[in-house]
Amino acid sequence: MLFSSIYLLSCAPEIPEEAWVFDTIYGIANSDDDNENGESDWEESTFAEENDRSTIIIPSVFFENKTSKQKLRLTQNNENFRLYLNGTLITNSSGDNVLLSLEEPADLKIEVEFLTYNKPHSLTLSLEEEGEIINSTTIEMHSAPILIGHHLQPAELLISMGYRGAQGNQDFVDAFADVLSDQFIEYPLNEYNFDVWIQDEIEFGILQKEDHQTSLIIDSIRNRGLARLSEQELVGTDIGRGVWGSGTPTSQDSFGNLEATPPVLVDGTNYPFGRIYYGKFYTEDLAQGMKDMLDEQVIQSPVELDVSFLCVGHVDEFVTFLPDPTARQGFRMYITDTEKGYEFFSSLSSNHQLPLYQQEYGYGTVGDILSDNNLRALNEEIQATYIEPNIERFKNEFGITEDEIVRVPMLFEEPQGCYGATATLLPGVVNMAVFTHEDQESADAFIPDPFFRSNLSNTSDDPYIEMFESILPEGVTPHWVNDWEWYHVQLGEVHCGSNIKRKAVNNWWEK
């Protein structure tokens, strides 16, 4: 034993100790389809367009300083990643190993392809002589978590479904097209069984590594008319797809019921990508497989809210976030408030005419709304048992303070066919699409037009619009979108009929 130790010391390789220290390698799951051939890239061999693999550099000193008898070996320590050398697969599963050699000493570039989300992986690099390990190191690696976008992240693209035939929804899609031009894509509604609820079918997850980001479409098990959309229209270069959960879908499996706050600090714990929140309706909530996946990402630590008062039962129906650089954490939370609703309506003339509300709800004037005692009782109950407790939960579990909260006047009613559950009486203005700009401080907000006026074509003469614009942050530009017929009375709003792809600006590995 003494003899062998002396031997090792005297013949130790001249590879400096600092060369054996490798930074952790961060990477993203290669689930997109860079060559757009309909197959996820992780199911394919190397091709020219591939851009999602991470790189490990084995410095030239390893090859320059090792003796001819010494061998450099790289061993894969666990499953679900692969190593490539010059595009050729060299290891694929735990225990696979390969001897590294170069004819001329140089840095050796090895590519890593991850097949996981938010998992640690590792390699062992060892120097051997005559079957004995002289030195070795572990190279730590970590695959990126799936990040759910929040409203302080810059938006890159807004998508929606359009039908421009007779009685179509062209007003709705034109509102996006006019403002966003080539940052907006409209897909043909008539090819997707007139399913307008694109927010519910998919969620754009974000995968991020140092030099590259991709989107991962989380495809809901909801599977209504839009079930084929992601595969037919969206998956491709830098956009992948995955499905989590199984079984009979409920409304809570839709992704209007999956949102994230902006970055928050909660009791000293920093959430640089915010926290995920989703709703539970009675005993129905997100499919277990989906909940498990979200939990496994850890970084956005999900919170479940009680949305049993809502017919559709999605969190986007009553709360949202807007960038506001004047606020403590750079945003404000906008939440529906029925007490504020009655306060606001009481400030108006009771004779204020509401032709659209007459037609849909039988309320011809503000006075008709105010005098409906059942409606008032219902809204008082919702405020006390759902809105206020959920506000408390946002304070306790998301670290949001009262001065960051904007209470938005709103009332709820019981629509036909909802078995006593509710939806907003006015188009739910918090259920808006927030297209955040690069500065992360301003945004275009596409907000449902409340039509709280007699002259339906004149938004400048609408007291609700005037009120709401007065409580918006300065950097948020409102665009009032007609969503009444195709969306509002169908129990959804602008947010529900649109979807936004965002990009991450913080680095998850620097948490």
Added chain:
Amino acid sequence: MSFISFITFFTCSIANANPSIELLEQQYPQEFARLQTLAPLPTRAGHLRFIGSDITNVQWAPLFLNRYMNATESTEVRRALLDLLYRSLGEIPDEIISSYSEEPDTIRSGILEMTDFGTIDPNLAQKDTSPLVRATFIRQVAKSSQASNSFILYALQDNDPMVLADAARAAYQKECSDAIPHLASLVTTDNHVVALRSLYALSKLDLSYARSLIQKHNLTESANKNLALFAKGL
């Protein structure tokens, strides 16, 4: 594929024996053809509903009534037709009410939702085999000044959480203080909606008693987070 061709799979045979329907077909042949096969679209919640303000014009009601009465339409479409007729006419036609008992539960529930208390025999509705119908009946009771509170007390002994939740709401809306013992027993039930609504109802009917129950059952520490937070605020 056009909107119209998309909807044609919901074809139905219209028996044009009704003179008012024949007249509609003669006067507005194109629109008649469209509406004859017009399909409702899924709301965000999933149930079907007809969209388009033009179709609620009362002149089309005979056509939609004919479609409703025609047994070839699915229950979901007929439920949407019921809603459309109600929006057009402001009431439910007698033909529909007279066939109430023969209809599936979603239709029975819809008819109750769109009619006033007493239009459908209350004793029949409160003992319906479907909890959907019993819950809808209790909501109808809550909105009626004529309905007796005995229906609420009956519903508070139901075994379905939806019925219990709506009965709790009806209890405070109709100021039914006889419901207090029932509500008190429900604040600790496993169903979080029933427990929350029951505590809210108690707070409206007898605040000091509600507070004593909060203390007795330590409801501020309940795993039912909304219940605990509501209890803390009382």
